[in-house]
Amino acid sequence: MRTSHIAVLFFVLMPIFSLAQNNNTYGVLPSANINYKLPRDWFTNINAESRQELYKNDFNYAYKLTELSLGAGTKVGLRTKVAAGYQLGIANREVFHRFIQQVSHVNKFTSFTLAHRLQTDQTTQKDEDSEYRIRYRLSAEVPLSGQTTDPREFYLKFSNEYLNSIQSGEYDLEIRVTGFLGYVFTPKTKFEIGIDHRIDAFIHDEIRNRFWLGLNFYRSI
Structure with missing residues (x-):
């Protein structure tokens, strides 16, 4: 593995090694993503994701969450996109509504791709105060054969x-760290499997660790 690959890997995995493993949960997180390209650099995206808990202090299956998302966006530069969307969530027979805005930028290097995403969202739910979030994600994609x-x-x-x-x-x-192995079936279809590690409750409770087996399907049309 090249030195640049090792540096990227160290950066994205660093939070895992710096925090104690307390209050662990394990589960499965499958998702399907459909992307539609539209004229004049516009696009839409449909996403479906479910969260299924398998272990929390003991083996016990629990279906935790379903999320359905619809978004649209456009390119505003050679490697920059802006988008907005709506997400419907169903958890424990309760429904929440989330409104999303984001900007993303991609840098392509000789042997890997680096992507930045800044996102804000607002969540409303019956009998609950609104939640406001801002999140930043840095991701790297590294080919295992050649440079692309x-x-x-x-x-x-x-x-x-x-x-x-x-x-x-x-x-x-909340800190999220992921590592996935992906396979490209065709230029428009790919699949990923890996670990999605989420750490939260830093401020008010005991640190909570959640480990999800991610199964991601992507299709472009």
Whole structure:
């Protein structure tokens, strides 16, 4: 592995090694993403994701959450996009509504791609105070064959995200670290499997660690 690959890997995985592993939860996090390209550099995205808990102090299956998202955006530069969307969430028979705004920028280097994403969202739910969040994610994609990822080839993808939230006047921070192995079936279809590690409850409670087996399907039309 090249020195640049090692540096990127160290940066995105650093929070895992710096925090104690307390209050752990394990589960599965499958998702499907459909992207539609529109004229004049516009695009839309449909996403469906479910969260299924398998272990929390004991083995016990629990279906935690379903999220359905619809977004649209456009390119505002050679490598920059802006987008907005709506997300419907269903958790424990309760429904929440989330409104999302984001800007993303991609830098392509010789042997890997680095992407930045800044996102804000506002969540409303019956009998609950609104929640406001701002999050920043840095992700890197590294081809395992050559300098670009082509069909029938594997790649690695890592990300590190910091999610700040305020609800009922209380602030919290969640750190997300992911590592995925991806495979490109065709120029428009790919699949990823890996670990999504989320750490939160820093401020008011015992640190909570959640480890999800991520299964991500992507299709462009």
